[in-house]
Amino acid sequence: MLIELLLAATFLSALWVFVASDETAPKLAAWLSLVPLGLSLYMWTQFDAAGNGLLAGSEIAFETQIDWFQFGQYTLQYHVGVDGVSFPLVVLVTVLTTLAIISSWTPIDERQSQFYGLMLLIEMALLGVFTSLDFFLWFIFWEAVLIPMYFLIAVWGGPRRKYAGAKFLLYTNLGSLVMFVGLFMLVLGLGDSLTQLSLPAIAQGLQAGELSRPVFGLAGADLRAVAFLLLFLGFAVKVPVVPFHTWLPDAHVQAPSPVSVILAGVLLKMGTYALLRFNFTMLADVATSSPAAEIIAAVGVVSVIYGAMLALAQRDLKRIVAYSSISSMGYVIVGLVAFTPHGMSGATFQMVSHGLISGLLFMSVGVLYNATHTRMVGDMGGLADKMPLTAWIFVAGSFAYMGLPLMSGFVAEVLIFIGAFDSTVVAGAPVFTAIAMFGIVIVAGYLLWAMQRAIFGPFELETDYDIEPAPVHDVAPLAVLLGLIILLGIQPDLVYEAIQDAIGPVLELNSVFGGELR
Numbered sequence: 001m002l003i004e005l006l007l008a009a010t011f012l013s014a015l016w017v018f019v020a021s022d023e024t025a026p027k028l029a030a031w032l033s034l035v036p037l038g039l040s041l042y043m044w045t046q047f048d049a050a051g052n053g054l055l056a057g058s059e060i061a062f063e064t065q066i067d068w069f070q071f072g073q074y075t076l077q078y079h080v081g082v083d084g085v086s087f088p089l090v091v092l093v094t095v096l097t098t099l100a101i102i103s104s105w106t107p108i109d110e111r112q113s114q115f116y117g118l119m120l121l122i123e124m125a126l127l128g129v130f131t132s133l134d135f136f137l138w139f140i141f142w143e144a145v146l147i148p149m150y151f152l153i154a155v156w157g158g159p160r161r162k163y164a165g166a167k168f169l170l171y172t173n174l175g176s177l178v179m180f181v182g183l184f185m186l187v188l189g190l191g192d193s194l195t196q197l198s199l200p201a202i203a204q205g206l207q208a209g210e211l212s213r214p215v216f217g218l219a220g221a222d223l224r225a226v227a228f229l230l231l232f233l234g235f236a237v238k239v240p241v242v243p244f245h246t247w248l249p250d251a252h253v254q255a256p257s258p259v260s261v262i263l264a265g266v267l268l269k270m271g272t273y274a275l276l277r278f279n280f281t282m283l284a285d286v287a288t289s290s291p292a293a294e295i296i297a298a299v300g301v302v303s304v305i306y307g308a309m310l311a312l313a314q315r316d317l318k319r320i321v322a323y324s325s326i327s328s329m330g331y332v333i334v335g336l337v338a339f340t341p342h343g344m345s346g347a348t349f350q351m352v353s354h355g356l357i358s359g360l361l362f363m364s365v366g367v368l369y370n371a372t373h374t375r376m377v378g379d380m381g382g383l384a385d386k387m388p389l390t391a392w393i394f395v396a397g398s399f400a401y402m403g404l405p406l407m408s409g410f411v412a413e414v415l416i417f418i419g420a421f422d423s424t425v426v427a428g429a430p431v432f433t434a435i436a437m438f439g440i441v442i443v444a445g446y447l448l449w450a451m452q453r454a455i456f457g458p459f460e461l462e463t464d465y466d467i468e469p470a471p472v473h474d475v476a477p478l479a480v481l482l483g484l485i486i487l488l489g490i491q492p493d494l495v496y497e498a499i500q501d502a503i504g505p506v507l508e509l510n511s512v513f514g515g516e517l518r
Contacts, residue, residue, distance in 0.1 A: 002043050002062045003080045003131050006090075007124055009035045014120035022112040026105050029116035033101050036123065037094040044091055047498065052505040053083035053133060054203040054281055060133070061087065065198075071136075074187075075196045079134040084502030085276060085348055086130045088495045089269055092355045093130065095484070096265045097123040099477035103363050104258040106370050106474055108156065115156055118148040119262070126266055130273065135183065135197040139176075145267065146172055149259070157254035164247075164254035171237055171247040179234025183278070185227045188215045203282045207509060228286040231278050232296075238271030239329045241303045249310075252322035257366025260318070264325045265359035269351045272332045276348065280336050284509050288339055288425045296337040297420075297432045303330030305435065308442035317368070317375045320450055321361045324401060327439055328354045334436050335416035337426060341500060341507060343419025346412055348499045353408035353488060357400045360481040364394040367474045368454070371467050377450050382459030386467040391455045393478045398447040400485050403440055408488035411496075413440070 013032035020028050043062060051058025063081035070076070082090060101119055108115050125148070128141030146169060154165030183202075187194060190205045191213035205211075211223060218226055237244045248268075252260045280287050287293060307326030314320045328350070335347025367390050368383065369375050384391040400407040403414075417437055423429035459467075469475075488494060 001064065002039065002046075003082070004064060006036055006039050006043070007127055007131075009039065010120055010124040010127060014117050014124060017113055017120055018117035020113050022110075025113040025116045026101075026108070029120060030098065030101050030105075033094075033098040033120065033123070036127070037098050040091045040094040044087070047082075047087055049081075049083045049087075049498075050501060051083065052085065052281065052502045053081055054200050054277065055207070055505045055509065056200075056204050058083065058502075058505055063133075065133075068134075068137075071197075073192070073195060076136045077134045077196060077198060078137060079198055080131045080137075081133050082131055084498035084500070086273070088348075088352050088499065089130045089266070089273060089355075090127060092269075092352055093123060093126045093266050096261055096355060096359050099359070099363070099480060100258040100261040100265075102473055103261070103366060103477045104256070106471065107256055107258070107366060111155070115152070118152050119258075122148040122152070122262060126262075126270075129270055133199050135187075135199055135202065138199065139180070142270070143176060145270065149263065149267065152259045153251055153255045156256050156259070159254075160250070161254045164250040167247045168251045171240075171244070175234045175237030175244070177234075178230050178237075179274075182227045182230025182234060185215045185218075185223060185230070186211065186282070189213050189219070189223050189227075199277070206282050224283055224286050225292075228279055228283045228292070231283070232275065235271045235274045235279070236299075238274070239268060239333070240271065240326065241299055241329065241333060242306050242326065245303070245307070245326050248326065249319055249322045252325075252362075253316060253319055257318070257362050257369065260322075260362040260366075261359045264322070264362055265355040268325060268329060269355060272329060272336070272347070272351055275333075276336060276344075280339075280344070281506050281509070284339075284506065287337060290427060293337055293339075293426045294428070294432075297334060297426045297429070300330045300333030300337065301432050301436050303327065303333065304439040305330075305442070308439045308446070312442055312446040314446075315377050317377055317380075317450060317454060318362070318365050319375075320377075320446060321358065321365060324361075324443065324447075325354070325358055327443065328358070328401075330439070331413060331416050331436065334420050334432065338416075338420040338423035338429065339425040339507065340419040340422050341503065342415045343423060344506065345496065345500045345503045346415025346419050348503065349408075349415060349492065349496055350412035352495055353412040353485070356481055356485050356488070357397060357409055360397040360478060360485065361394070361401065363478055363481065364390060364397055367470045367478065368394070370474065371470060377453045380454035380460070381457045382455075383467070384455045385459060387469050389475055390470045390478065393475070393482055395451055395455060396482055397478075397485070398451055400482075400489075401447060402444045406486065406489045408485045408492070411489055411492045415496075
């Protein structure tokens, strides 16, 4: 019942903060967020699942399965549990939420009880996404994430906050609709063999070849291919990959920096997590077929290079970090489609690593903005002298994004490159990998340029107030994130071993469809 306790504690904390006064809400939310954080860390010490939670012969940790109600021939269930793919993301949610709440103390000075209540509410919805094993329950949490995120952008954001919030909601809702159609094509195609909407039941039914009923005139391989495409398109919006990325920079620039931490650090991982669960596990035969594998690899590479080039052209520091996320998520796509142990496991590790690094950079930009009231690189300069600790943590986070050794970004990217280069699924895999690797050069270019202009050199910002070092409650979350990035860079097996254990059965499933298990 630990997952139920985790969800309930977060939801009740959100309700408590909603009714609290604005004066007490910031610190109350921070203290209450420690409950799910502490509980998730305790659960990590007790985690002993083996295998992938969607596939036969695997164990699911902290599983609860209770019949909910009947919907036609399907029994809808309250079914939750975690494995080595989902549980690191659960811990990531609780860590980033606590740190984002603390980093909100300086910039958020109005309607505080509502802001912090929504932050805890989105934490609860995100936890539900990564723990749900029934499609109906999972979809409820999936859509529930959108509501608090919309209000966090549209109410507390910048001058164009309503436009950015509406664009975010429109894009992601359309993506959800397309994804929903694709999934239910599979459910209907499984016919009478499927009596519940459990994700393991759907995955194992597809694995057993029970997709026998025609849907919209499609059957067999054609049905699998069309459903795969719809699912991929729906999740690609959430990732986002090029060309579905245009909502992301607007949302990041207008959102308060602590909200950007949650948006980039966790919400984007919903898309890559869903791709791994649905497209690359349930429909692995389609993902490994030609030309589908090559097209997916090309999408990933284009996202890497195009996202990095767009970042290179920006002058707003927050916009630079926003476009960097598109590039980083492209690496995840390249790793997933490789269907090798290090490729898929490295892509999953990248989800965690990018969550920490992007959270650190967005939080650092927020602290710099609190002091300077500008995010334009050309207006800054010499901040290393005025705010030395914040500036140097930002530099360290930038190097982590570039893949500096002994940091988590280096581990994630090396694993992806090794796995992608060895892929036997993608024709021309070494070429795709080499082009993707060039993205690191572009990343280094724009981050080094931004650091040189904003952090070093003479102080050029003309202000009517003094620039002083950031307060402890602003710097402490940055230090914690940097410590975690270094920790996973030195000891990646803290999460990588569990990830590999959950990826192994997916690769064995791929070998059934003619792929080579490496």
